[in-house]
Amino acid sequence: MSEALTKRIKELEAELEELKSQLKESGEAGHDTGLMSNPSPNENTVCRPDGNTNSSSSSKKGKKAGKERPFDFSVHPRRHVALRLAYLGWAYQGFAVQENTDNTVEARLFEALLKTRLIQDRQSSNYHRCGRTDKGVSAFSQVITIDLRSTQFCGGLGVTLPENVDVSTKNKASGSELPYVKMLNRVLPQDIRILDWAPVAEGFSARFDCQSRTYRYYFPRGSLDVALMADAAKRYEGTHDFRNVCKMDVGNGVLQFERTILSASVKPVQPRDVSSTDQYDLFIFEIKGLAFLYHQVRCMMALLLLIGQKLEAPEIINQLLDVQSNPRKPQYSMAVDYPLVLYDCHFEGLSWKQETEEVNYVLSALQQHWTQSAVKTHVLHGMIQGLEAIGGVSSDQCWLVEGSRQKNYRPLLERPCCESLESRINHFVKRGRLEREEGENGGEMVHRGKRSKHSHNSPGLPVSAEMPSSKQSTDQNVED
Numbered sequence: 377m378s379e380a381l382t383k384r385i386k387e388l389e390a391e392l393e394e395l396k397s398q399l400k401e402s403g404e405a406g407h408d409t410g411l412m413s414n415p416s417p418n419e420n421t422v423c424r425p426d427g428n429t430n431s432s433s434s435s436k437k438g439k440k441a442g443k444e445r446p447f448d449f450s451v452h453p454r455r456h457v458a459l460r461l462a463y464l465g466w467a468y469q470g471f472a473v474q475e476n477t478d479n480t481v482e483a484r485l486f487e488a489l490l491k492t493r494l495i496q497d498r499q500s501s502n503y504h505r506c507g508r509t510d511k512g513v514s515a516f517s518q519v520i521t522i523d524l525r526s527t528q529f530c531g532g533l534g535v536t537l538p539e540n541v542d543v544s545t546k547n548k549a550s551g552s553e554l555p556y557v558k559m560l561n562r563v564l565p566q567d568i569r570i571l572d573w574a575p576v577a578e579g580f581s582a583r584f585d586c587q588s589r590t591y592r593y594y595f596p597r598g599s600l601d602v603a604l605m606a607d608a609a610k611r612y613e614g615t616h617d618f619r620n621v622c623k624m625d626v627g628n629g630v631l632q633f634e635r636t637i638l639s640a641s642v643k644p645v646q647p648r649d650v651s652s653t654d655q656y657d658l659f660i661f662e663i664k665g666l667a668f669l670y671h672q673v674r675c676m677m678a679l680l681l682l683i684g685q686k687l688e689a690p691e692i693i694n695q696l697l698d699v700q701s702n703p704r705k706p707q708y709s710m711a712v713d714y715p716l717v718l719y720d721c722h723f724e725g726l727s728w729k730q731e732t733e734e735v736n737y738v739l740s741a742l743q744q745h746w747t748q749s750a751v752k753t754h755v756l757h758g759m760i761q762g763l764e765a766i767g768g769v770s771s772d773q774c775w776l777v778e779g780s781r782q783k784n785y786r787p788l789l790e791r792p793c794c795e796s797l798e799s800r801i802n803h804f805v806k807r808g809r810l811e812r813e814e815g816e817n818g819g820e821m822v823h824r825g826k827r828s829k830h831s832h833n834s835p836g837l838p839v840s841a842e843m844p845s846s847k848q849s850t851d852q853n854v855e856d
Contacts, residue, residue: 449496455526456502456534457556458519458574458582458726461485462738464567464745465514466714472508481509481568485520488563494524494556506582506721507589510671512713517571519721521582527554533575557734567745569738574726582721588638590720591673593661593711594645599772600684602659606642608683608690609661611697612676613637619797620696620705621676622669626800627809630669631822633797638664642680655770656757662719677711681774687785695789704793709778 463481465471471481482505486498495501506519528535560570619633645658661677679696682688696702764770773781795803801822804810810822 447493449493449525451538453526453528453538454523454536455528455532455553456521456523456536456576456578456580458521458576458580458723459556459560460571460573460721460728461518461520462516462569462571462742463514463518465509465512467567468511470509470511470513471515471518472505484565484568485560488560489522489524491563492559494554494559495522504581504583506586507668507718509716509718510674510713513716513718514714515718517720518718519582519586519723521576521580524556525554527551534577534580535575536578553729555731557729557731561734561737566741569741571735571738572728572730574728576726585723586721587724588664588666588720588722589668589718590662590664590722591668592717592719593663593673593677594715594717595659595661595677595681595776596655597653597657597659598655598774600681600774601686602642602684604686604690605661605680605684608680608693609640609642609663611690611693612640612663616697617699618669618672618697619699620702621672621679623671623675623710624705624794624797624800625670626797627804629810631797631801633669635669635672636666638666640664640676671710673716674710674713675708677716678708678777681711681777682708682788685774688788692788702789704796706788706791706793708788708791712776712778715776 463471465481467479468481469477469479473480473482473486486495489495489501490497500523502521502523504521507515509515509518523536526535529537529541531537556573557570564570615634615636617633618635622633624630624633640661640663642659642661645660648657661680663673663676679688679693683690683692696705760770801810805812805822812822
């Protein structure tokens, strides 16, 4: 390296050090000036909704530099309300919060409730849900009840006033209630929407005060005999023991399987000429009941699909509901999850508060989803028609049952069976998840043990059954 080049490098290094020194001095001077100067009240200030004014240039920095003052929930009234919501469940692992994932509808819902400061925390929110839908299942009319922050210092249905509230404040006429629907929809994902809300009495529960639940399962005609399926669906109506048409959740204390089905039907989505045989016509299996067991609707639909393919006779439903003759469930796959919708949760006497602007906002979001899905559907249909036009033959396989189809069908009553209810109870008693006690009249009581995992039931609800036989349903799980 030449002597001139070495000299030049040393000069540049010296200049760099001098620039660093100047920059450091300049920064310290600016910091001192900022600490000593006070902005004019009328300069670069923003009026906040709560009446305070902050400098617009420093408000964001201030929030990051110091902690925000805690929100004092104790000075606000609380109101027990029902919220009705719709969601597309295809991207979620179910409705209810789970220990192994936060990708649930309920997790997103509570994030929104906390972000809007409508609740302080879940534990103190007096929360109940009407139904617990499974992974991939959607809902149009899911209902929850919860205590939310309120503006109603003069009281009202479901309102609890804060302690030591000033008399003048209590007698002061309150304005309109917080816009719960708007507040939540602005922070929820697009596939979860609040539809409306209703004030309810303090003891009202979305779970225990629901009069009925209605599920819909959508399916194409394909090669199915829908008339045979419609006849078979009627056999579900009435009160039956559905242990062979559900997933028995014995480990969580579900020991009674009698449920009442108010109506069950198979009908076209768009009523047409009854002589239509278009395999792309869509149908609905609609079922209305007081409560449902875990995976009950999907098991019911699986049986209907077997009947529609003429692999089973409609009488198979009567045979599986006869638990005296068939006490153990034969092994079969459920119907898939994505066509299932919790369509309605019915309550008596609620006055739902709807806002036209918000209804249109939700409608617009759903129309956007529909446009994308409808276009994709017809793109696929066009490709199918194109292949059929050059000699392709469509498969008559039913694509709505989990797992692969066996080449040689084996009738349900000839298949291996699952464990009996009594065997499962004994298994969980040994593991400490259930406990046995001597009941009245010399009978035996079984209830959740100390080592039981988180149950689907609300906290404090006793789940017990008198063995070996009891007709009383003590647990009204609403799941699918």
